[in-house]
Amino acid sequence: MTSEPRLSPRLIVPDPDRASAFYQAALGAEQVFSAPRGDDGRPSVIGLRAGGASFRVSPAVPSWGWRSPDDLGGPAVLLEIEVDDPDAAGERMVAHGAEVVVPIEDRPYGKRSGRVRDPFGHLWIITGEPR
Template sequence: MSLTPRLIVPDPDTAATYYQEAMGAKEVFRAQDDSGRVMVVVLQIGGSPLSLSPAVSEWGWLSPDDVGGSPVLLEAEFQDQDAVAERMVAGGGTVVVPVENRPYGKREGRLRDPFGHLWIVTGPLR
């Protein structure tokens, strides 16, 4: 059994580039419809897959902006959370909670990517 989150975004190409630059994601698959519109991009972040698709309201595929924000919080572990958070912000993301050492033994923060998705960027203490 496997589970692959699929984020609905306005433009999968732009989102794929963002996650590649901010999180070191690698593109592993891409599919387009007959008109050439990208319908899915599958990325690999570390050992985890992440899919991206465009918003298609008639299918019920709505982006966070379409529904007033994201009800989902994605957690991703990195060795250098600070660098990832800096790259996310440089690419258009915003800090919700700064990356800091937490009393429960993790260094983490919370960010919103430019597409409205919420992330916990976590990892070992520094």
């Protein structure tokens, strides 16, 4: 049996429930599943879908090598999301606790983009068509 590979990034965060709520409010993501809660009361994984993209959030578990950006001193990956209205998406993220790192504006390479850091330390490039 052959199938196309699917990549589902898993973001390591201190609090998966809070992260899921943020991504739902800020990106319009839909929570599609949540694993049973462990002894610490946190789910081991929450699955989310935003448009055609799927991603997951899991708690930091240093003994497994799962470390959040705060544990690492910054993120190891940039997440890029392409949307119809980058300004509105950036404003929603900031309204829910993200901070602007690079303002969203028209870029010389033909895109309108900028960068925000979400409340969990992950960096997002928000991009779309120029104005």
